Amino acid sequence: MSRQDDLVERGKRLLLNNYRQAPVVMTRGEGCVLFDVDGRRYLDMAAGVAVAMLGHGHGGLADAIATQARRLLHVSNLYYIEAQLDFAEALGRRAFRGRAFFCNSGTEANEAALKLARRYQAVAKKQPQRVELIAFEQSFHGRTFGALSVTGQAKYRDGFGPMVGPVRFLPFGDTAAARAAITDQTCAVIVEPIQAEGGINLPPPGFLQELRRRCTETGTVLILDEVQTGACRTGTFYAFESEGVVPDVVTLAKGLAGGIPIGAMLANDEVGRGFEPGSHASTFGGNPFATAAALYVQRAIDDLRLLDHVRDVGTHLGSSLLRLAERRRPKTRGARGRGLLQGLVVDVDPGDVVAKARARGLLVTVAGGNVIRLVPPLVVTKGEIDEAIEILDAVLEEAR
Numbered sequence: 001m002s003r004q005d006d007l008v009e010r011g012k013r014l015l016l017n018n019y020r021q022a023p024v025v026m027t028r029g030e031g032c033v034l035f036d037v038d039g040r041r042y043l044d045m046a047a048g049v050a051v052a053m054l055g056h057g058h059g060g061l062a063d064a065i066a067t068q069a070r071r072l073l074h075v076s077n078l079y080y081i082e083a084q085l086d087f088a089e090a091l092g093r094r095a096f097r098g099r100a101f102f103c104n105s106g107t108e109a110n111e112a113a114l115k116l117a118r119r120y121q122a123v124a125k126k127q128p129q130r131v132e133l134i135a136f137e138q139s140f141h142g143r144t145f146g147a148l149s150v151t152g153q154a155k156y157r158d159g160f161g162p163m164v165g166p167v168r169f170l171p172f173g174d175t176a177a178a179r180a181a182i183t184d185q186t187c188a189v190i191v192e193p194i195q196a197e198g199g200i201n202l203p204p205p206g207f208l209q210e211l212r213r214r215c216t217e218t219g220t221v222l223i224l225d226e227v228q229t230g231a232c233r234t235g236t237f238y239a240f241e242s243e244g245v246v247p248d249v250v251t252l253a254k255g256l257a258g259g260i261p262i263g264a265m266l267a268n269d270e271v272g273r274g275f276e277p278g279s280h281a282s283t284f285g286g287n288p289f290a291t292a293a294a295l296y297v298q299r300a301i302d303d304l305r306l307l308d309h310v311r312d313v314g315t316h317l318g319s320s321l322l323r324l325a326e327r328r329r330p331k332t333r334g335a336r337g338r339g340l341l342q343g344l345v346v347d348v349d350p351g352d353v354v355a356k357a358r359a360r361g362l363l364v365t366v367a368g369g370n371v372i373r374l375v376p377p378l379v380v381t382k383g384e385i386d387e388a389i390e391i392l393d394a395v396l397e398e399a400r
């Protein structure tokens with residue numbers, strides 16, 4: 001039995017059965033490449049589900065983490081934390097100005113956003129009857145009860161009812177339905193600028209603008225979930241920047257600290273009134289360790305001119321996938337995405353494509369049931385993208 005087989009056996013015995021792990025154990029990485037315990041090389045177009053934005057084994061990030069670890073790891077939010085303030089300030093220089101709450105994951109950031117919206121309506125605006133949340137079919141907002149309750153895919157909610165409510169789900173992109181459903185009795189609308197887990201679904205032009213307009217008219221809180229689309233993934237720091245809208249509340253996580261767990265919820269000053277001391281908290285949220293890493297990533301975004309790079313290689317990835325989709329019809333049905341959040345729609349078993357790609361040394365994931373998702377580290381090169389496309393081409397050639 002190889003060391004890898006042995007570890008996989010241990011995993012099956014020791015862990016709860018809630019993941020579908022591939023029988024692989026990664027031990028180290030360099031840039032966009034990972035190596036498993038048996039020394040096999042993989043080109044990583046998954047980035048730990050859109051997380052490792054600076055790539056693996058990044059020396060500068062590792063040094064920033066080590067320096068902070070020697071100085072101070074954790075003190076809680078009983079005190080102010082300098083790295084947290086520096087990070088909040090750095091975020092404030094991006095396209096959303098407001099105040100920050102830090103947590104440890106995307107679902108927690110959304111949980112905080114939903115709680116803030118409820119308390120803003122009930123306490124700050126004295127309208128406690130405004131509790132209805134509006135969300136969208138095919139959305140994904142996380143696994144805790146609040147975030148799960150606004151996730152518009154039954155498979156994630158199966159067996160966990162009753163959910164937190166009331167929540168109304170609307171078809172994503174249906175401007176008329178949204179216009180009718182959002183009233184002066186709605187608490188909040190939560191929406192991803194591009195539905196990522198749901199299959200890389202881009203909204204039709206004007207949809208997010210209409211949500212913004214209607215939320216403003218009715219005093220409804222507009223929450224944009226940028227957990228997957230944010231932190232430069234689509235070629236702007238926030239995906240909403242290319243839609244010409246600014247939300248009241250925005251949530252971030254995933255790549256924000258390059259792989260160290262962190263989540264953030266930012267709110268404008270008006271909606272931020274919903275929280276008072278004691279309203280919400282997180283023991284680890286924004287601790288010195290996580291925010292030192294996040295601050296390093298913020299500086300790297302500018303030093304590496306990462307946004308320009310993402311736009312450049314993202315265009316290359318998008319057009320390469322479109323060409324691949326054309327070449328491999330009818331096994332494929334097109335490609336879509338923005339920046340380095342891209343998907344290839346397939347008409348063959350997507351799980352099989354993922355497994356066969358892995359066997360050839362390429363890591364990709366499935367989104368939305370029939371989409372092969374590519375979300376590489378943001379430092380990916382055009383050469384690496386070409387290698388990924390070649391492998392996918394060979395896999396699709398074989399696929400039945």
Ligand SMILES: Cc1ncc(COP(=O)(O)O)c(C=O)c1O
Nearest residue numbers: 105106107140141142227228253
């Ligand atoms: C849009 C969106 N929101 C929330 C989440 C949940 O984030 P986490 O897994 O960090 O809780 C995800 C995770 O994939 C996501 O894509």
